[in-house]
Amino acid sequence: MNLPKNYEPSQYEKDIYQLWEQSGAFEAKGKGEPFSMVMPPPNANANLHIGHALMFSIQDVLARYYRLQDRDVAWIPGADHAGFETQVVYEKHLAKEGKSRFDYSRQELYDGIYSFVQDNKQGFYDIFRTLGSSCDWSKFAFTLDDKVVNTAYETFKRLWNDGLVYRGERLVNFCTFHGTAFADIEVEYKDEPGKMYFIKFPLVSEGDDLSEDFVLIATTRPETMLGDVAVAVHPDDESLKHLIGRQVALPLTERHISIVADEMVDTSFGTGAVKITPAHDPNDFEVARRHDLPLVQVITEYGLLGLEAPARYHDLTIDEGRKRIVDELEELGLLEKIEEHSHRVGHCYKCGTIIQPLVRDQWFIDMKTLAKPAIEALRADKVRFYPTAKRDQVITYLENVKDWNISRQIVWGVSIPAFQNTEDIDDWIFDDRVDQETIQVDGKTYRRDPDVFDTWFTSGQWPFVTTGYPKGDDFSKYYPNSVMETGVDILYQWVARMIVLGIYVTGEIPFRDVYLHGMVRAEDGKKMSKSLGNVIDPNEILATHGSDALRMGMLAGRSAGYSAAFAPSKVDAGRNFCNKVWNIARYIEGVIGDDYHARKSSKFVSLADHWIVTRLNHAIESVSNDIEGYMFAEAYETVYHTIWDDFAGWYLEANKVEPNYSVLAYGLEVILKLAHPFMPFTTETIWQTLKWENDSMLAVAHWPKVLKCDADRADSFEDIKCIVSEVRAVAKNLGISKPILQYQASDLIESNLEQIKKLANLESATVVGEISGIRLSKTNQVASVFVTEEVAKGYLGKLEQRQTEEVLSVERLRARLGNKSYVDNAPQALVAETKQQLTDAERRLEQITTEIDSFTA
RNA sequence: GGGCGAUUAGCUCAGCUGGCUAGAGCGCUUCAUUGACGUUGAAGAGGUCGGGGAUUCGAAUUCCUCAUCGCCCACCA
Numbered sequence: 001m002n003l004p005k006n007y008e009p010s011q012y013e014k015d016i017y018q019l020w021e022q023s024g025a026f027e028a029k030g031k032g033e034p035f036s037m038v039m040p041p042p043n044a045n046a047n048l049h050i051g052h053a054l055m056f057s058i059q060d061v062l063a064r065y066y067r068l069q070d071r072d073v074a075w076i077p078g079a080d081h082a083g084f085e086t087q088v089v090y091e092k093h094l095a096k097e098g099k100s101r102f103d104y105s106r107q108e109l110y111d112g113i114y115s116f117v118q119d120n121k122q123g124f125y126d127i128f129r130t131l132g133s134s135c136d137w138s139k140f141a142f143t144l145d146d147k148v149v150n151t152a153y154e155t156f157k158r159l160w161n162d163g164l165v166y167r168g169e170r171l172v173n174f175c176t177f178h179g180t181a182f183a184d185i186e187v188e189y190k191d192e193p194g195k196m197y198f199i200k201f202p203l204v205s206e207g208d209d210l211s212e213d214f215v216l217i218a219t220t221r222p223e224t225m226l227g228d229v230a231v232a233v234h235p236d237d238e239s240l241k242h243l244i245g246r247q248v249a250l251p252l253t254e255r256h257i258s259i260v261a262d263e264m265v266d267t268s269f270g271t272g273a274v275k276i277t278p279a280h281d282p283n284d285f286e287v288a289r290r291h292d293l294p295l296v297q298v299i300t301e302y303g304l305l306g307l308e309a310p311a312r313y314h315d316l317t318i319d320e321g322r323k324r325i326v327d328e329l330e331e332l333g334l335l336e337k338i339e340e341h342s343h344r345v346g347h348c349y350k351c352g353t354i355i356q357p358l359v360r361d362q363w364f365i366d367m368k369t370l371a372k373p374a375i376e377a378l379r380a381d382k383v384r385f386y387p388t389a390k391r392d393q394v395i396t397y398l399e400n401v402k403d404w405n406i407s408r409q410i411v412w413g414v415s416i417p418a419f420q421n422t423e424d425i426d427d428w429i430f431d432d433r434v435d436q437e438t439i440q441v442d443g444k445t446y447r448r449d450p451d452v453f454d455t456w457f458t459s460g461q462w463p464f465v466t467t468g469y470p471k472g473d474d475f476s477k478y479y480p481n482s483v484m485e486t487g488v489d490i491l492y493q494w495v496a497r498m499i500v501l502g503i504y505v506t507g508e509i510p511f512r513d514v515y516l517h518g519m520v521r522a523e524d525g526k527k528m529s530k531s532l533g534n535v536i537d538p539n540e541i542l543a544t545h546g547s548d549a550l551r552m553g554m555l556a557g558r559s560a561g562y563s564a565a566f567a568p569s570k571v572d573a574g575r576n577f578c579n580k581v582w583n584i585a586r587y588i589e590g591v592i593g594d595d596y597h598a599r600k601s602s603k604f605v606s607l608a609d610h611w612i613v614t615r616l617n618h619a620i621e622s623v624s625n626d627i628e629g630y631m632f633a634e635a636y637e638t639v640y641h642t643i644w645d646d647f648a649g650w651y652l653e654a655n656k657v658e659p660n661y662s663v664l665a666y667g668l669e670v671i672l673k674l675a676h677p678f679m680p681f682t683t684e685t686i687w688q689t690l691k692w693e694n695d696s697m698l699a700v701a702h703w704p705k706v707l708k709c710d711a712d713r714a715d716s717f718e719d720i721k722c723i724v725s726e727v728r729a730v731a732k733n734l735g736i737s738k739p740i741l742q743y744q745a746s747d748l749i750e751s752n753l754e755q756i757k758k759l760a761n762l763e764s765a766t767v768v769g770e771i772s773g774i775r776l777s778k779t780n781q782v783a784s785v786f787v788t789e790e791v792a793k794g795y796l797g798k799l800e801q802r803q804t805e806e807v808l809s810v811e812r813l814r815a816r817l818g819n820k821s822y823v824d825n826a827p828q829a830l831v832a833e834t835k836q837q838l839t840d841a842e843r844r845l846e847q848i849t850t851e852i853d854s855f856t857a
Numbered sequence: 858g859g860g861c862g863a864u865u866a867g868c869u870c871a872g873c874u875g876g877c878u879a880g881a882g883c884g885c886u887u888c889a890u891u892g893a894c895g896u897u898g899a900a901g902a903g904g905u906c907g908g909g910g911a912u913u914c915g916a917a918u919u920c921c922u923c924a925u926c927g928c929c930c931a932c933c934a
Contacts, residue, residue, distance in 0.1 A: 006896075189931095196934090219934060232934095266933055274934050283932040343933085389861065393929080396860075400930085488928090523869085525927095556882065557870040562862080563928080567869040569883035576896040587893030626873095633871060637881065652893080725900095732888070732900045761899090809878070821914035830876060837877070 003589055003689055007582035009546025012685040017129050019688070025699045026063075026134045028074035028478075035066040036478035038466050039135060040486045040494070041078035041143065041459065045086050045120040048127045050520045050528070050536045050566060051487070054558075056131040057551040058517055058632060059485050063134045064677040065627045068703040074478045076466045077128060077135035079142045081117070083413035083455040084180065088350045090116050090412070091178075101179075106411050106450070113412045132547050132680045134699065139474070141466045143458045144414065151465045152458045153417050153432045155505055160430050164366045164504075165406075167418075167428055169295075171278075171285045172405050174358040175348035176303030180409040181362060183454060184402055185492050187346040187355050196341035197222045197326065198271065200334045201231060201248040204256055215240075215248055215259065216336055218270035220343055221280075222329070223321040225250065226309040227298035228257055230276040232287055235261035240272050251334050252325060253310060260291050279359045295359055303356060318354075362407035362451070363416060367500070371398040374500045377509050383499065386515045386630045387561040390488070394496050404497075406454045413452030420447050460497035463510035470506075481511040488516040488561050515630050518563035520554070525565045536566050548679035549575035555632045555678065577640060578682040581675055584648050585686040588668050592661045601662045604709050607752065608654035609663045611717035613709040615646040616670045620704050623674055636678055643671045650721060650759075657755045670704045719779055720752055720759075726776045727760040730785045733798055734774075738763035742771045743783035775851050777802065777844045793855050799848055806845040813838040 020026060028034075037059060042052060063075040090113045091101055101109055128135065141148060159165040172181035199222065200214035215231055228250055233240040247256045264287055265274050278288030279297040288295065298309035305313040305321040313321055329335040346355035375398050377383065378391055385391040407416065415434035421427035422438075422445045429446060433439055438447050458465075463481050467474040480502075486494060495514060502510030521527060522534035529535065541550050553571030558564050604610050619642040626635035647667055655664055669692075672683045676698055687698040731739040740763050741756070743749045749756065753765055766786075773786040774795055787795075816822055816834055823831055 003893090005894075007894095185930095217934080221934085264932075264934095269933050271934095277934090281932085281934075283934075286932085344931090387862090393861070397930080491929090525869090553882095559871070562870095565869060567883080569869070570881095572896080573882050576894095579894065579896045583894035583897090585893085590893070629873075631871095631873070633881090634873085637871075640881085648893085649898090729900060735888085737889080805878080812878090816914080819914055823914080825914050826876075833877075 003582065003586040003686070005583075005586070007546075007579045007682060007685075009548065009578070009681060010543070013130070013132070013547055013681045016681050016684050016688070017132060020134065020684070020697065020699050021129075021137065023697060025697055026073075026075070027136050027138055028474075029072045030473070030477070032070055032072040034074060034477045034482070035062075035071040036074045036076070036467070036481045037062065037483050037485060038076045038462050038481055039078055039133075040490075041080040041141070041462070042124065042127060043082035043085055044079040044124055044142065045082070045089060045117045046127065047120075047123045048130065048538055050538050050554075052127050053131060053538050053550055054517055054520050054554045055485070055487065056128070056133045057554045058515070060131070060133050060551070060680070061555070061627060061632055061635075061677040062483065062485070064680060064699065065624075065703070067134065067699065068673060068676065068701060069624075070702060072477070073134075073136075074139065074474070075133075075135040076139045076141065076478075077133070077137065078140060078462070078466060079124065080455065080459055081143045081412065081414075083408060083452060084178070084350070084410055085455075086113060086117065087410045087412040088178065101411075110411045130542055130547055131551070134680070139466065143455070147468070148458060148461075148465050149414050150432075151461060151469060152414055152453065155461060155501065156417060156453075156457075157430050157432075158505070159365060164369055165363055166366065167361060167363055169359055169361045170364065170405070171280075171282050171357045172360045172362060173346060173355045174301060174360065175351065175353050176301060176356055177351045177353040178348060178410075179301060181358075181360055181405055181407060182348070182355070183405050183456070183493075186349060188349040189344045189346050191342055192345045193340065193342050194220050194345070196220055196270070196339045197329075198336040198338070199225070199251070199275075199329055200336055201251065201273075201275075202334075203243070204247040204249055214334075215243060215273050216271045217273045217275045219275055220341060221277075221322070222325050223305065223318055224277040224280045224298065225275055225325070226253060226305070226313065227277045227279050227296040228275045229278060229288060229293045229296055230257050230291065231259045232262040232265050232274045232276050233259060233272060234263065234265040234267045237265070237267050237272050243273075251332060252328060260287075260293075262287050262290065280357050282357055285357075285359075297359055299356055299358065301358060303353070360407075362405055363418070363449075365404040365406055365457075367398075367401045367404050370500050370504050371401050373503050374398055374496075377499070377503060382509050383511065384513045386513065387559075390491060390514070390516055390561065394491060394499070397492050397496055398500070401496075404454075406457045407449075407451040408454050409451055411452070413455065414458055416449045416451050416453055418449045420449065421445070422447055456493050456497055459494065460501045461505065463498060463502055464506050479506065480509050483513040483515055484511040485515045485517070488518055488563075491516065513630075516561050518558070518561050521563055521565040523566055523568070541568075541571055545571050545575040546578065546681065548578050548682050552577065552636060552678055555636050557633050559633060560630060574679075577644065578679055580644055580648060581671065581679065581682055582686065584643070584652065584671070585668060585690065587652065588664050589690060591659070592664055602666050602707065603660070603662055605660055606654065606658040606755075607713045607717040607720065608651055608658060608755070609660055610709045610711075610713040612647060612651040612663065612667060613707055614711065614714040615642055615651075616667065616674075616704070617706040617709075618642075619646075619674055620670070620706055624703070627677070639674050639678060643675060647671055653759055654717075654755055657758045672698060673701060673704050676701075716748055719748060719781070720756060722779045723749070723776060723781065723783065724756060724759040726778050727756075727762070727785055730774050730776075730795070731760075734785075734787060734791060734795060736785070736787070737761070740773075740786040741765035741783060742768045742773060742786045743781060744768065744771060746781045746783070749781055749783065774799075775847055777847050789855070796852065796855055799852050799855075803845065803848045803852060806841055806848060809841045810838065810845055813841060 063073050067073045094100055173187045174181050196218050198216055198218050200216055203213040231248055243259045244261045246259050250257050276284045276287050278285045279295045280299055297307040298305055300306040303318060305316045348355060375395055378395050417430060417432040417434050419429050419431050419439055431439060438445055464479055467479045469475050498510050549571050552574030556570040604613060619638050622638050623635045672687060676683045684698045727739055745767055757765060771784040773784040773792055775784045813834060
């Protein structure tokens, strides 16, 4: 025997993956109907975490299933340089050595990160291989590869030429700790308790004198008043509109500022008068543009007061500055009051630093224009979403989308191919000679923009970049992708932008289906986080349970878009299932030995043969439908029960009585194929160990086809199962270990006597004229478990319970059929079924009642 | 403030377009026992599907409403 007693994943997984990879099993065939999918590229410096396990499991089920279906599967793997994320990790690494990014030149820092990523490469590749991902390594792409960068440059150039990318001085979300700007969706907002300060701004009278009167304004950030350029009131505000056009003296500064009218003011909030700080508040920025007001910057990129703020405040932190200003206002008698106030504050999603809106000159993509065709395509249902509701969320997002700031002030990334005239700051040109700091064009010197692209700008082009847009076989074959499988958390960052950029660049949607998985929560249902200490390490699970068990544990009972808790018990179940399959194979190996050619013929003889074929047929179809409909948990459940209950539980036992090697072999082949997408390592290990066919691999075998068999004979086996189950139950209930069966002449029982004896563990079975003991009530055959009358009476309680159940059942069915509307309106087939059920239930009730009467008589 | 989702067995969760006595895994109870597997086998207990209402012959499933939890979005200074 080649198969040892227990399946030990760690002994096989590495070799099996190598076998697959080296044989080129995962490479796209280039022929047949394509099934294409690009992998959301993990961070190049990432280590395996539980989220990968879910993502790769789902995608690999799809890839393996469609490969067995003989589709031309192109699952394209990749790695993301993950600009900001990676730089943050690297900076933490530097911090451990007591260094920071300021200790290095730009190039040194870039090189440092580059080798850091290289050093972590193995961990990265392990993710794919340990999880068994059947991706096509020959198509691997890294976001810093030349072809990716060049395509990104082409896209940027085209946007530039089309006037859809512009450079502008805007308010950006700036992390003063990391020293870079973010896109709007990257900012994490939290409701936080704060204070509302009510400050008096003295009105300036006609002759520039200060009057006794003042305007009361409310603010949560008093320190920003140093950068105020106006006070705004609503044009229709009866109590304040008379002040429009007048001036106030901005306390603590020498400046006088005007009172302007703007509809943005909400008269019901605060005092109805709003201080306008255009350089540090996005709304105020808009107001300032409308009223042509200047920008007065008072907060630096380091989060300190400075720039145009009065010199005495320079270099104070925001908090220090706020305290000092509040104190000074108090002294001047200009602070009316302070109230508690809860408000939303933006934070850096990495370090938690409060995001400062700062004025920066950066590159923006005109998303409003670009989103239009994307919204149309989505409305026309050109992309199907799973779960479906996410489509509308993307539409809503795109309808309200703001321009996308793609400049990042970090070094780890793709340099922006734009150069600025050293003599004329408004003169920018496109040029992809980014390896040079300065270039000469037309006798003028241009300096490269030091910024890099937002990572999502490159990964947003992934579906067409990885398929070799604009030319190439892969692009014509694999674009649009069949499906995009990714996490709900990056619906806007990634999915929406891929749709937008894909349509803009190629004129086509990037993928036909989008399947979104939820997050893996911790066992307690909470978000996993290092600070809560509830992070699950997949490596431990892999070591003890193996990859297949983890995969199945991730998929079981999970539905699209839903964030479910990690359940270790499901991984246990997965491991047990692997062992079950292993032992099924082990048993069959023991029985049929080397006669694997048995599987070449399929002769169905016994009732059980026909029955198991119908069960396998059902599974083949139902698993196909479920996987194609992205219902992975359902597909898995069918595989699990077909194999465990039907094949191992019933069929193998029946086969021991009526051996049929060809069906054993056929059945094993089918179950290995059915299970392969879910447990690739175990099934392939079995396939290889059995030397199923010379040099063949399960990974590139063919999905089983439904076979013809006799449905009536299959049904007869159902009846045998029914008899066996009831005998077992009755015997169990009475504590009989070897029951005796009595039956009235029956072809079914007679011709399957050995089978029933074995399955029900009978002592003996005899044909009698009149049965005695406990009558079997669920089968149409007349049979009983023979016991003395005394023992039978002990069963009375159980019988009465059964009687009650049947009475209820009969009543319910009669009521249903007595309902004229039901009989008239329900489908005929359903009504007929109900009638049959009633007949059966009535018969059973009669039997039970007769039996009870016989005991009590 | 808006939008979305969740609420089903002790726990973690399925249940597609309304139609058998609502399912799974784990856990629990009882029993079996050593030749495929104790990572096993057999039998079983356990749920008025969050509350209320509506539509329908029929609702876990559709609609309304309330409650609780969660997520996303939003410029309330």
